Amino acid sequence: MIRPGTILGGRYRLDAHVSSGGMGEVWRGHDSVEDRPIAVKVLHPSMNDEPGFVARFRAEAKAMSTINHPGVVRIYDFIEDPAVGTYLVMQYVDGEALARTLVRVKRLTAARTMALVAQAGDALAAVHRAGVIHRDVKPGNLLVRRDGSLVLTDFGIARTADAPALTAPGSVVGTAAYLAPEIAMGERATELSDVYSLGVVAYQCLAGRRPFDGGSPMEVATRQVREPPPPLPRDVPASAKAVVDRAMAKRPQDRFPNAETFAEEARRVAIELGVTGPVRAG
Numbered sequence: 001m002i003r004p005g006t007i008l009g010g011r012y013r014l015d016a017h018v019s020s021g022g023m024g025e026v027w028r029g030h031d032s033v034e035d036r037p038i039a040v041k042v043l044h045p046s047m048n049d050e051p052g053f054v055a056r057f058r059a060e061a062k063a064m065s066t067i068n069h070p071g072v073v074r075i076y077d078f079i080e081d082p083a084v085g086t087y088l089v090m091q092y093v094d095g096e097a098l099a100r101t102l103v104r105v106k107r108l109t110a111a112r113t114m115a116l117v118a119q120a121g122d123a124l125a126a127v128h129r130a131g132v133i134h135r136d137v138k139p140g141n142l143l144v145r146r147d148g149s150l151v152l153t154d155f156g157i158a159r160t161a162d163a164p165a166l167t168a169p170g171s172v173v174g175t176a177a178y179l180a181p182e183i184a185m186g187e188r189a190t191e192l193s194d195v196y197s198l199g200v201v202a203y204q205c206l207a208g209r210r211p212f213d214g215g216s217p218m219e220v221a222t223r224q225v226r227e228p229p230p231p232l233p234r235d236v237p238a239s240a241k242a243v244v245d246r247a248m249a250k251r252p253q254d255r256f257p258n259a260e261t262f263a264e265e266a267r268r269v270a271i272e273l274g275v276t277g278p279v280r281a282g
Helices: 045-049 053-065 098-105 110-129 191-207 217-226 238-247 259-272
Strands: 012-020 024-031 036-043 075-081 085-091 142-144 150-152
Touching: 012 036, 036 045, 045 053, 045 085, 053 075, 053 085, 098 142, 098 191, 110 142, 110 150, 110 191, 110 238, 110 259, 191 238, 191 259, 238 259
Parallel strands: none
Antiparallel strands: 012 024, 024 036, 036 085, 075 085, 142 150
């Protein structure tokens, strides 16, 4: 049984439970060999029952471990332990999830939103260059440090662009409120699907609400396909609104061509609006 004080792999001490999700539990811990804080994601035993899952997850963790970008959480190790199960060892980020920030303050200024989106776009561009699609970009997976710098994390359902899906055909992967229309229609996730999801994050920061919410996940996904998002508040500058509108275009070809371009435009608008704080380039 995993509990505080458990030692994994003879070096990774688990100190405190952080969160639980559909694929596993996240713990804060310490690596005694490197003498550094870590985060450890222990996969649910049921994930091992899906044919080929562990092999594909291992390949994707390996791809992620090659990414060295300040806005992307570092992957340190991937272990298959017969006694404990499969777990992923990652960089520990001392920051608050953007989701918690939005619960506390409701809305962000347009300048702050564009600055955060620029950083997230930089991080996504680095991930995409490594051939990985995140597939679950949302406020809960964006950690913001006290200095305003942002880190993209939780690659629990990410996959390499040329890999088979980790889920059964016809299933919906991701969080419905941030799901790109093409995925809701059963198509394969692409880099532009991540762009759409980040556009939804920007919308929520500016509006204080998600564009499509309420009802079952399937109902929300259907709205992503069929309905335009409600208008942003009138106090949102036209330049910020234009960035969100393009990122959330229903057709992938109408969005920014890649995350890097999205980040560049968001950064330009953030500076135009007089942002203070990090607007880090990739």
